[in-house]
Amino acid sequence: MSQVYILGGAQTDFARNWSREGLEIYDLFAAALADAITDADIDPGQIEVGHVGNFAGELFTGQGLINGFFGQVYPELAAIPTSRHEAACASGSIAMLSAMRDIEAGHYDVAGVLGLELMRNVNGKTGAEYLGAAAWQGHEATDCVYPWPHMFDRITREYEQRHGISSEHLARIAEINFGNAKANPRAQTREWQFPPGCFTQDDNLNPVIEGLVRKMDCGQITDGAACLILGSEKAAWQYAVRTGKRLADIPRIKGWGHRSAPILLERKLQLSAGQPLLFPHVQMMMQDALQRGGFNHISDLDGLETHDCFSVTEYMAIDHSGLTAPGESWKAVEEGRITRDGDFPINPSGGLIGLGHPVGATGVRMALDCARQVTGRAGACQLPGAENMATFNLGGSATTCVSLIVGVGS
Numbered sequence: 001m002s003q004v005y006i007l008g009g010a011q012t013d014f015a016r017n018w019s020r021e022g023l024e025i026y027d028l029f030a031a032a033l034a035d036a037i038t039d040a041d042i043d044p045g046q047i048e049v050g051h052v053g054n055f056a057g058e059l060f061t062g063q064g065l066i067n068g069f070f071g072q073v074y075p076e077l078a079a080i081p082t083s084r085h086e087a088a089c090a091s092g093s094i095a096m097l098s099a100m101r102d103i104e105a106g107h108y109d110v111a112g113v114l115g116l117e118l119m120r121n122v123n124g125k126t127g128a129e130y131l132g133a134a135a136w137q138g139h140e141a142t143d144c145v146y147p148w149p150h151m152f153d154r155i156t157r158e159y160e161q162r163h164g165i166s167s168e169h170l171a172r173i174a175e176i177n178f179g180n181a182k183a184n185p186r187a188q189t190r191e192w193q194f195p196p197g198c199f200t201q202d203d204n205l206n207p208v209i210e211g212l213v214r215k216m217d218c219g220q221i222t223d224g225a226a227c228l229i230l231g232s233e234k235a236a237w238q239y240a241v242r243t244g245k246r247l248a249d250i251p252r253i254k255g256w257g258h259r260s261a262p263i264l265l266e267r268k269l270q271l272s273a274g275q276p277l278l279f280p281h282v283q284m285m286m287q288d289a290l291q292r293g294g295f296n297h298i299s300d301l302d303g304l305e306t307h308d309c310f311s312v313t314e315y316m317a318i319d320h321s322g323l324t325a326p327g328e329s330w331k332a333v334e335e336g337r338i339t340r341d342g343d344f345p346i347n348p349s350g351g352l353i354g355l356g357h358p359v360g361a362t363g364v365r366m367a368l369d370c371a372r373q374v375t376g377r378a379g380a381c382q383l384p385g386a387e388n389m390a391t392f393n394l395g396g397s398a399t400t401c402v403s404l405i406v407g408v409g410s
């Protein structure tokens, strides 16, 4: 089975509003693909297979069959096999796994993986309604304006019941992500202003969105795309020779985990009732990724790019990944472990809260940021000496969960 290497990649500027610029979802796709091809130093015609991650193109833009854009952008790609993958906010990761399977099986040597979502062309309420398609329609989130803030409020309350949880720790997670985003030239919120008091429970400075979830706890509504060019060992050798790099210095996907759970949040919580972890399948998924990558513990890695669609999602990632004991994520926050200069940085990119969350792009974007970190290409977001990083990307109320471990060296 071939190893899977990351030959190059690109991300659009998540601060852009593409429809306001008179541009379409096609333009988003074309821009990310062109930049990734340049970054990987290949000709477009070298891409043998294309995978797209997209959640709700039909709802936001009326556009389906987005994989047909590969051949539209480049005539050389007009006849390659392509497909589109949907798993809500984990769509990008599922596209990654599909491309990995193609390469591992030896079917193809070079794959293009492109995640994207155009979301800022509708008002916030309409956008929230469209995003609600990843909940079980008619069975949950029926009595709220914002479905996902409502669902993650429920998760916060479940933490409160099982372990206790403090809004101060959640606000600190948000503040760290917004702070990290300041250094990221592609982050949606890099120019935002944060007046004193906005990370408190002040209803004016930090208004309630749903229940315990306030504005600063929320990930963003974002237009964006991310693209990675994946290669087999053979393609990576050719790339190494062409660029004068060592094979060991080319990032590769060392491990992966993928688990799912029933769509209904209450069903998930029933299944874990009486247990310390809310989502045991998340713990299994992280352990699968670590074990497949040859690591014993999450702290053997140099950091994590995690899903923080809300601050409580990152709180959940901290204990479910094993960084702390169940219910003790607050300790990692208080001890300064997760800041960029901490012993286990989380979301040096700014995450979904600071960098932005174009739903179908997020899983691909996370892997791209990990690849940049382990090759010393993360600019002002760089973690010194990073060699191995993990992603944790989830769709719905942790219905589809994926982790990829990206690293260099042996």
Ligand SMILES: CC(=O)SCCNC(=O)CCNC(=O)[C@H](O)C(C)(C)COP(=O)(O)OP(=O)(O)OC[C@H]1O[C@@H](n2cnc3c(N)ncnc32)[C@H](O)[C@@H]1OP(=O)(O)O
Pocket (backbone or CB within 6 Å): 017, 089, 124, 128, 131, 146, 148, 149, 191, 192, 193, 194, 209, 215, 218, 219, 220, 221, 309, 357, 394, 395, 396, 397, 398
């Ligand atoms: C599993 C999962 O991943 S589920 C997650 C799915 N995603 C979601 O549910 C998204 C959740 N987030 C949201 O719904 C929204 O961001 C909300 C409801 C929290 C806030 O929305 P809104 O009140 O419309 O405010 P929003 O943050 O979009 O800002 C409105 C404008 O003010 C600007 N703005 C907001 N905050 C700031 C700031 N601190 N400084 C400067 N400008 C700001 C924005 O850039 C935006 O500008 P624009 O009109 O030019 O685009």
